[in-house]
Amino acid sequence: MSNERRRARQAEPEPSAQELEQQRDHQRIERRALLKGALGLGGAVAAAGWASLAPPSWPLSLRDPDGERGKPKASVRSLPDGGFRVPDAPSVAELGVAHGTQLKPMLLAALDALGGIGRFIERGDVVVIKPNVAFERPAALGATTNPEVLTALIEIVREAGASEIRVADNPIESPSSCFVRSGIQAATQAAGARLFLPTPEEFALLGTPGATWIERWPFFWGPFVGANKVIGVSPIKDHNLCRASMTTKNWYGLLGGRRNQFHQDIHGIIADLALMLRPTFVVLDATRVLFRSGPTGGSLGDVKPGHTVVVSRDSLAADAYGWDNLLERQGEALPAYFAKSAARQLGQPDWRKLSLKEVNVG
Amino acid sequence: MFVRDGLRSYRRTYRLQEVYWGAAIAAGLLGVFVWVRYRGAHPDPALYDMSAALAAGPEPSAALEAARAPLADRGPGSLVPGAVASPASDASERGPLPTDLAAGAFHEGKIGAYTPDNLYVKIDGRAEYYLGFGLKSMHSVTLENASGASVEIELYDLGASRNALGCYNGERAPGAESTVESGSTFRFDRNAAFLTRGPYYARFVGSDESPEVVAEVKRLLELLRAKLPAEELPWAFDLFVDQLKLPASQVSYARENAFSFGFAHDVYKVSLSAANSQENMEAFVAVKADAAAAASMAKQFQDGFRSLGAAAGQTPAGVPLFKDEFLGSFSGASASDRWVLGVSSAPSAERAHQVLQQLEQGLHALPEAVRAKAQPAPEPAKGGEDE
Numbered sequence: 025m026s027n028e029r030r031r032a033r034q035a036e037p038e039p040s041a042q043e044l045e046q047q048r049d050h051q052r053i054e055r056r057a058l059l060k061g062a063l064g065l066g067g068a069v070a071a072a073g074w075a076s077l078a079p080p081s082w083p084l085s086l087r088d089p090d091g092e093r094g095k096p097k098a099s100v101r102s103l104p105d106g107g108f109r110v111p112d113a114p115s116v117a118e119l120g121v122a123h124g125t126q127l128k129p130m131l132l133a134a135l136d137a138l139g140g141i142g143r144f145i146e147r148g149d150v151v152v153i154k155p156n157v158a159f160e161r162p163a164a165l166g167a168t169t170n171p172e173v174l175t176a177l178i179e180i181v182r183e184a185g186a187s188e189i190r191v192a193d194n195p196i197e198s199p200s201s202c203f204v205r206s207g208i209q210a211a212t213q214a215a216g217a218r219l220f221l222p223t224p225e226e227f228a229l230l231g232t233p234g235a236t237w238i239e240r241w242p243f244f245w246g247p248f249v250g251a252n253k254v255i256g257v258s259p260i261k262d263h264n265l266c267r268a269s270m271t272t273k274n275w276y277g278l279l280g281g282r283r284n285q286f287h288q289d290i291h292g293i294i295a296d297l298a299l300m301l302r303p304t305f306v307v308l309d310a311t312r313v314l315f316r317s318g319p320t321g322g323s324l325g326d327v328k329p330g331h332t333v334v335v336s337r338d339s340l341a342a343d344a345y346g347w348d349n350l351l352e353r354q355g356e357a358l359p360a361y362f363a364k365s366a367a368r369q370l371g372q373p374d375w376r377k378l379s380l381k382e383v384n385v386g
Numbered sequence: 387m388f389v390r391d392g393l394r395s396y397r398r399t400y401r402l403q404e405v406y407w408g409a410a411i412a413a414g415l416l417g418v419f420v421w422v423r424y425r426g427a428h429p430d431p432a433l434y435d436m437s438a439a440l441a442a443g444p445e446p447s448a449a450l451e452a453a454r455a456p457l458a459d460r461g462p463g464s465l466v467p468g469a470v471a472s473p474a475s476d477a478s479e480r481g482p483l484p485t486d487l488a489a490g491a492f493h494e495g496k497i498g499a500y501t502p503d504n505l506y507v508k509i510d511g512r513a514e515y516y517l518g519f520g521l522k523s524m525h526s527v528t529l530e531n532a533s534g535a536s537v538e539i540e541l542y543d544l545g546a547s548r549n550a551l552g553c554y555n556g557e558r559a560p561g562a563e564s565t566v567e568s569g570s571t572f573r574f575d576r577n578a579a580f581l582t583r584g585p586y587y588a589r590f591v592g593s594d595e596s597p598e599v600v601a602e603v604k605r606l607l608e609l610l611r612a613k614l615p616a617e618e619l620p621w622a623f624d625l626f627v628d629q630l631k632l633p634a635s636q637v638s639y640a641r642e643n644a645f646s647f648g649f650a651h652d653v654y655k656v657s658l659s660a661a662n663s664q665e666n667m668e669a670f671v672a673v674k675a676d677a678a679a680a681a682s683m684a685k686q687f688q689d690g691f692r693s694l695g696a697a698a699g700q701t702p703a704g705v706p707l708f709k710d711e712f713l714g715s716f717s718g719a720s721a722s723d724r725w726v727l728g729v730s731s732a733p734s735a736e737r738a739h740q741v742l743q744q745l746e747q748g749l750h751a752l753p754e755a756v757r758a759k760a761q762p763a764p765e766p767a768k769g770g771e772d773e
Contacts, residue, residue: 096429159509160538162593165577196510205536205593227436242436264512280436284506287514317557319511322540322591323578325559 100231101245107302108254109337113139118378119345120335124385127333128176131307134335135180137381144253144304147185151253151304153177153217156274157193159320160205166314166327168202169259171211173309173333177257178215192220192247193277220247227280234368235296237289242280243300256339257307260330260346262318266290267359268351269319270343271306272298272371295364298339298371308334308342310350340371341378348375481525482586483541484613492529492537492602500524519553519641520545520766522585529602537602540589541610547584547617548654548763552639554582557589561662564635569616571635572607576600579607584617586610621760622654622671629748630669632656642766644670645730647690649683652763658741665733667715669741671749672726673760680721687719687728701739703746718742724760725749 039047078085080093088094120137122130135141145151155169163170178189191212195202199221203209212219220226226246232238248254258274265287266273275297276283286293310330317326330350336342340362348354362373372378479499488494498508502521505513516524522543530536544550554571557580558564564573572581577592577599590606592599620639626632636657644650653672659665674680691708698709698716707718710731716738719728727745732738752760 096426158511161591164594165591196506197508224436264515269511284510284513287506287511316559317512320509322538322589323575324595325562325575325578 098229100229100240101243102231103248103301108252108304109302110144110304113143116143116379117381118336118338118372119341119375119380121332121345121380121382122335122385123332123383125331126386127170127172127311128179130333130385131173131176131180131335133383133385134307134333135305137383138305138335138337141180141184145181145184145186147187149184149186149253150188150190150251151181151186151255152190152192152247152251153181154254154256154258154274154277155191155193155208156258156269156277157199157202157206157208158196158277160195160197160201161321162205163207164312164324164327165321166259166312167261167319167321168206169208169257170309170311171207173307173311174208174257175211175215177255177307178212178217181255182216186253189215189217190220190247190251191217192222192244194222194244194280195277220244222280230300232296232300235299237286237293238279238296238300244278244280253304254301255305255307256301256303257309259312259314260308260310260350261314261321262316262326262351264318266294266361268343268347268353270346271308271339272343272361272365274306275301291359291361291364294361295368295370298361298365299368302370303337303339305335305337306339306342308336308346308350310334310346313350315351338371338378340365340373341375344373345375345380480527481523481541482543482614483525483527483539484609487527487539487606487609488529489605490602491531491598493531495528495530495536498524498526500526515556516542516544516553518643518766519549519556519587529606531598534593535596535599536593537599537606538591539606539610540591542587542589543585544587545585546763547582548620548639548652549641550582550585550587551620551637552641553587554580555638566634568611569619570611572611574604574607577603579603581607581610583611583614586614588614620654621673621756624752624756625671625745625748626654626656626669629751630656630744632658641763645690647686649686650690651766665715666731667733667737667741668730669745670719670726670728670730671745673762674724674726675762677721677723679762680724680726683726684719684721684728687726691717691719691730698735701735701742703739703743705739705742707735707738722746722749 075084075086078087080087080089116139117137120134122134122137124130132141135144138144153174155174157168159167161167174191178191181189191208193199193203193208203219203221209219222244226244227242228245229240230238230243230245231240256271256274258269258271261269263269263273273294276293278301310332313328313330314321314326315328317323321327332350334342334345344358344362347358358373365371366373479497481499483497500508501523502517505516505521505524508524508526509516522545524543525541526538528536528538542550542553544553551571558573559575562573562575564571570581570583572579577595579590581588581590588607588610590603592603619634622639623634623637626637627634638655638657640650640653640655642651644653644655650672653670655668655670658667658669672680672683674683688706688708691710694717695709695711698707700706701718703720705718705720707716709716713731715731715733716735717728717730717732718738719726720742721727727742727749729738729741729745732741
């Protein structure tokens with residue numbers, strides 16, 4: 025204590041007895057005050073305990089056991105309401121089927137059955153084409169989309185006036201190798217389309233309201249930025265789990281993350297895929313049919329020539345046609361994903377109820 | 387809280403040093419506040435990183451990136467996803483793949499090593515088939531020539547020769563003939579070949595059916611036949627092949643779900659119909675730990691066959707037969723000591739009786755050593771995991 029302060033304190037007069045009594049009275053803690061204080065302290069401790077220890081889902085809980093609550097939330101993207109479909113046209117067929125060996129005329133003929141490519145693609149459209157490039161297999165083995173069909177499709181879409189055509193898939197195996205080995209990369213580049221390889225920055229969370237498994241799931245979003253038309257072009261394959269992989273299952277290649285877990289409910293996830301993406305139209309590439317040992321195949325003995333393409337806005341109808349006539353499983357019950365998707369009003373598995381136009385080309 | 391007038395200050399002045407400290411603390415708190423607000427408005431892009439969207443498994447990102455590298459970027463012997471070993475341990479990376487695979491114009495490309503947990507990285511959608519046969523590991527390698535023609539080898543270690551045999555036969559096209567030779571069973575199919583030897587099942591997939599690719603497929607098959615260790619054939623071969631004189635190439639194995647019955651695991655089958663026949667008659671056997679277990683399984687088979695049709699009398703030996711409602715064929719099963727003997731899809735009750743009788747006779751003629759080695763396989767774990 026400094027000398028000045030000590031001197032100042034010595035200069036202060038001694039408190040009187042009455043003042044001392046008042047000071048003691050002031051310092052005395054009354055029972056009521058003690059209880060109020062204890063209650064306040066207890067309440068504060070309880071509130072702090074609740075905020076810090078209550079499970080995260082409880083009201084006012086601040087608990088963050090894994091740090092995830094503290095992270096800023098990534099935005100959830102969504103595809104357009106109604107998907108990428110074009111308006112109905114009752115006067116034309118719902119299924120266009122073309123047989124032959126000249127792929128571009130076949131595709132044009134199948135599209136003409138549905139009203140022509142002009143019904144689907146307008147000048148300036150940005151079009152995403154989704155082939156199946158799942159495995160590192162040559163196209164001849166039937167596990168991937170025929171690159172010649174893709175080339176013909178790109179040419180038709182460009183001639184219809186599309187300003188940009190994007191080709192994208194997220195394969196099972198190494199993407200680069202799959203695109204090279206399948207011939208899809210060469211076909212895309214030769215036809216002048218833009219190839220999207222799946223890289224982390226191309227993915228985003230996609231919201232699919234009503235989906236069972238993928239209500240929020242990583243999606244190959246990059247190719248869809250600014251796109252207004254989507255076309256799926258998939259091979260027709262036997263499948264070990266869902267029995268047949270065709271145009272609806274093809275959208276699996278747009279998912280990221282640990283998508284293999286969905287194989288526990290393969291039919292459920294395919295029905296979700298039908299809900300997730302409503303395409304402009306789909307092409308069932310049945311130039312080859314992998315009728316056994318799918319979806320990977322490996323032997324040319326498991327592949328037969330199909331000489332057919334099927335085009336439809338309704339992927340379930342196209343797939344059901346393929347099941348009956350191209351996989352030649354007519355009479356066998358359709359895989360369960362057809363019924364699950366149809367229950368959501370996502371298509372018509374009974375293709376015979378739809379108008380169909382079948383043509384032979386060349 | 388317990389001091390009355392606790393917030394009242396009895397000091398009228400503060401020292402300059404205290405003011406400085408207070409200002410510094412206030413400035414520090416303000417800085418923290420500004421920093422938190424700034425970081426909130428400009429979050430680290432890594433927080434939104436969707437790398438996990440591409441992560442097909444628990445592999446470290448480096449392995450994933452290596453997997454994503456273009457084919458041309460990979461040197462011989464480089465690893466692809468699902469790699470189970472570090473680059474330093476080359477032998478373990480290759481697993482049972484011989485080191486001298488490459489020859490002539492074909493050079494060895496990438497090697498992939500997979501376990502039951504990440505086989506889907508390679509063959510999503512098909513992995514469950516191999517898991518159902520007790521997959522231990524899978525190694526793959528591609529051999530490619532300068533013109534891009536290639537042969538890919540997929541070598542599955544299924545833990546036991548019976549599993550490999552069942553897996554092989556499950557992928558065999560109806561009517562496709564196999565060759566059984568020196569502990570190997572194999573067949574060719576245009577661009578491809580398939581081999582089972584010991585616990586291994588190998589697929590050789592050529593990129594096309596050109597002569598050079600087919601020749602390479604054959605060379606590789608012969609190489610693996612020579613290099614892979616053989617294993618004693620399962621006891622059922624002694625019964626079907628040695629005793630009943632049936633072709634070894636027709637013997638198959640169902641690790642689980644034989645005849646689509648959930649209870650029927652560890653069942654050996656042999657086809658008794660001609661390759662191009664419309665019939666699909668098969669004899670089958672299973673061994674259990676004791677006679678009671680065998681009787682129980684035989685009863686399950688009987689109940690199963692009954693569910694597909696209706697009772698159709700008995701054989702002269704008293705074995706109940708059942709007629710399939712749709713196929714019109716006859717099936718039946720019985721127990722004999724520790725063994726379950728059966729026939730499915732016989733064209734007539736008489737034929738079913740003959741087959742069951744032959745099985746019974748063959749079983750009794752088995753050498754005691756064979757009978758002793760016939761032991762039931764462990765029950766498959768749920769989810770296709772290994773036995």
